[in-house]
Structure formats: structure tokens, C-alpha cells
Amino acid sequence: MTLHKKYLIPATLLFALSIFWACNDSRVLEIAKMKQEVMAVHDEMMPRMDDLMKLKSQLRETIAKADSGLNSADSAMRAQILNEALMGLNQADEAMMVWMRNYHVEDFTQLDSLVGYLNTELRSVKEMKQKMIDGITKAEEALAKYSAQ
Amino acid sequence: MRNILLNSLAFGLLLTACSRLFPEEEKLPILGPRTWEVRELNGQKITDTIYHRIPDWSYLNQDSQWVQMADFSGKIVVTDFFFTSCRTICPIMKTQMLRVYEKFNADPKVRLVSFSIDPEHDSVALLRAYAAQLEVSTPSWHMLTGSKDSIYALGQKHYMVTAYEDEKEPDGRVHSGAFILIDGQRRIRGYYDGTQEKSVNELMKAIELLKNEN
Numbered sequence: 585m586t587l588h589k590k591y592l593i594p595a596t597l598l599f600a601l602s603i604f605w606a607c608n609d610s611r612v613l614e615i616a617k618m619k620q621e622v623m624a625v626h627d628e629m630m631p632r633m634d635d636l637m638k639l640k641s642q643l644r645e646t647i648a649k650a651d652s653g654l655n656s657a658d659s660a661m662r663a664q665i666l667n668e669a670l671m672g673l674n675q676a677d678e679a680m681m682v683w684m685r686n687y688h689v690e691d692f693t694q695l696d697s698l699v700g701y702l703n704t705e706l707r708s709v710k711e712m713k714q715k716m717i718d719g720i721t722k723a724e725e726a727l728a729k730y731s732a733q
Numbered sequence: 734m735r736n737i738l739l740n741s742l743a744f745g746l747l748l749t750a751c752s753r754l755f756p757e758e759e760k761l762p763i764l765g766p767r768t769w770e771v772r773e774l775n776g777q778k779i780t781d782t783i784y785h786r787i788p789d790w791s792y793l794n795q796d797s798q799w800v801q802m803a804d805f806s807g808k809i810v811v812t813d814f815f816f817t818s819c820r821t822i823c824p825i826m827k828t829q830m831l832r833v834y835e836k837f838n839a840d841p842k843v844r845l846v847s848f849s850i851d852p853e854h855d856s857v858a859l860l861r862a863y864a865a866q867l868e869v870s871t872p873s874w875h876m877l878t879g880s881k882d883s884i885y886a887l888g889q890k891h892y893m894v895t896a897y898e899d900e901k902e903p904d905g906r907v908h909s910g911a912f913i914l915i916d917g918q919r920r921i922r923g924y925y926d927g928t929q930e931k932s933v934n935e936l937m938k939a940i941e942l943l944k945n946e947n
Contacts, residue, residue, distance in 0.1 A: 623821070626821070627821070630821070630908065631906050631908075633850075633906075633907075633908065634885075634889065634906045634907055634908075637881075637882070637885040637886075637889070637907075638889065640882065641882065641885075641886055644882075677881075681851050681853070681854065684816075684818050684819065684820075684851075685818040685851075685854055687820070
């Protein structure tokens with residue numbers, strides 16, 4: 585009995601410590617997974633910046649070309665759609681650049697605040713992806729409709 | 734007859750040995766699209782090959798000075814596209830470009846030019862701080878900022894040109910980590926992967942080759 589008592593405190597301590605380590609380890613793993621998830625969205629979209637910039641330049645060229653074949657109402661509609669598409673691409677471009685400038689995962693040392701930060705960033709990087717996809721789709725549609733005319 | 738045979742054999746062997754002693758000089762290819770122009774000289778038709786050349790451009794560097802492509806006439810230029818807030822491939826590219834800088838910064842024939850693809854954020858002041866942090870000097874390594882649309886168009890149409898011409902090329906993106914080697918006549922002589930040490934070693938060898946050529 586005395587022997588048991590002698591070991592009780594260190595054993596409990598060891599048990600508590602091992603649980604602490606195990607939990608901490610799983611949190612570290614969870615954080616690594618979250619970081620990967622955030623960067624995967626970024627890595628998927630970054631190459632598309634080239635498409636986005638090409639589309640911007642094509643839209644600007646199309647806007648600059650006057651379309652003599654359209655009546656004034658259709659011409660105004662064409663200008664509006666092309667300009668809106670260009671604006672959408674500018675916003676998507678800005679969304680990507682702002683997201684990259686503001687992503688500072690290295691600023692967090694506390695695990696709890698890091699998990700919170702990564703959750704917010706995952707939402708924000710996905711919003712950026714959606715903006716880019718929407719912008720690119722709208723620009724392609726506008727160009728398909730008006731660039732040949 | 735036998736003597737003639739032996740002599741020709743000896744001569745042949747000598748030629749082979751000489752060609753081994755003096756191997757044909759390795760030359761870098763000239764990349765990009767090309768056209769041909771026929772002109773007449775003294776009544777004879779001569780065909781000239783017109784190579785793709787980097788056009789004129791003008792951007793601000795980290796010292797707030799205007800830098801133009803024409804400033805690099807006759808010089809070997811290594812170019813890349815980067816931005817200061819990029820945390821994926823840029824830190825590796827930076828380390829590799831620093832190796833090129835350290836090897837050639839004392840050589841007035843070699844210049845490094847890095848275009849920012851986030852120029853709205855990468856102001857002159859920010860680029861100056863970035864260059865100061867790397868402890869690099871301006872004449873050897875220019876970091877340039879300007880209009881993003883124009884830098885992208887320049888990169889896509891004139892620097893990443895082989896990939897731009899052929900969409901099937903693996904990686905024609907401006908932000909792909911490529912180091913582009915330009916000769917003294919503005920011609921593209923090689924693409925190297927700025928994220929791979931081995932490829933940058935190749936680039937440094939190619940610079941030496943170009944120095945002998947110019």
C-alpha cells in the first residue's frame with residue numbers, strides 16, 4: 585500500500601503529461617493539415633493569374649474596338665457587359681493579391697489562436713477562389729459574345 | 734600502296750585525336766519564334782534569320798531610377814518575375830538568385846533584373862528595403878516596379894515566349910519560378926528553374942559560355 589502511494593503521484597503526473605503530449609501532437613497535426621488545405625487552394629488558383637491577366641488584356645482590347653455593326657442600345661449593352669467583366673477580373677486580381685499579402689501564419693505562436701486564424705483564412709481563401717472563378721467565367725462569356733463581332 | 738594506306742590511316746587517327754583535344758565549342762540555342770528575311774547583296778540573294786528579341790521597356794528600380802532594356806545593351810541579363818509577399822516559391826528563387834548575384838556581381842557584363850508582379854504593393858520603398866535586406870547593390874541587381882498589366886503582358890508575350898506560342902508547353906506561367914537568360918542582343922538563350930539548385934548551376938555555366946561568345 586505504501587509502495588502504491590509512493591508511485592501514485594508520479595504515475596498520475598506521467599499519465600497527465602502523456603495525455604497533454606498526445607493532445608498537443610494531434611493539434612500540431614491538425615494545424616499542419618489546415619495549413620496544407622489553405623495553401624492547396626492558393627496553389628490551385630495562382631497559376632490561373634496568368635489566364636486572368638490575359639483575359640484582362642483581351643477585354644481591354646475588345647472594349648477599345650468600336651463595334652460599328654451594333655445600334656446604340658446594343659452598343660451600350662456591349663460596353664456595359666465588357667466593362668463589368670473587366671471590373672470583375674480587377675476585383676478577383678485584387679482578392680488574390682490582398683489575400684497573399686495578408687496571410688501571415690508565422691505570426692501565431694499559440695496553438696489555439698493559430699487554429700482560429702487558419703479557420704478564418706480557409707474561408708477567406710475559398711472566397712478568393714470563388715471570386716477568381718466567377719471573374720474568369722464571366723470574362724470568357726463576355727469575350728465569346730463580343731470579341732468576334 | 735601500302736604506305737599510302739598507312740599514311741591515310743595515321744592522318745585519320747590524328748584528325749580524330751585533334752577533334753577530341755579541341756571539342757566543338759558548346760553553344761547555347763537561340764530561343765523563341767523566328768522569321769526569315771531575304772535581301773539582295775551584290776546581286777545575290779541572302780536570307781537573314783530574324784530572331785525574337787526582348788523589346789524596349791522602362792520601369793522604376795529600387796533606387797527610384799528609370800531603367801530601360803536599352804541600358805543592358807551588350808550585357809548578359811538574368812530575369813525573373815517575383816513579388817515580395819510571395820511565400821511559396823519566391824524565397825527559394827531569392828536564395829538561388831543570390832547565388833547568381835554572388836558569383837557575378839563584380840562582373841559588369843552580367844546583370845540581374847527582377848520584375849515585381851505585384852507592383853501596386855511592391856513600391857520603390859518596399860523594393861529598396863527588400864534589396865537592402867538581401868545586401869545587394871543596384872547596378873548588379875535591379876528590382877523593378879510599374880504597371881502590373883504591362884509587366885504581365887511583357888512577361889507573357891516577350892519573356893515566357895516559347896510557352897506563350899505553344900499552350901501545350903508545360904509551364905509558361907509568368908510566376909513559374911523561371912530564370913530567363915538573355916544575351917547582349919536581347920535574345921533568349923535559356924530557361925532555368927529558379928527553384929532548383931541544379932538548374933541554377935546550369936544557368937551559371939551558361940552565363941560563362943555566353944561571356945565567351947559575346
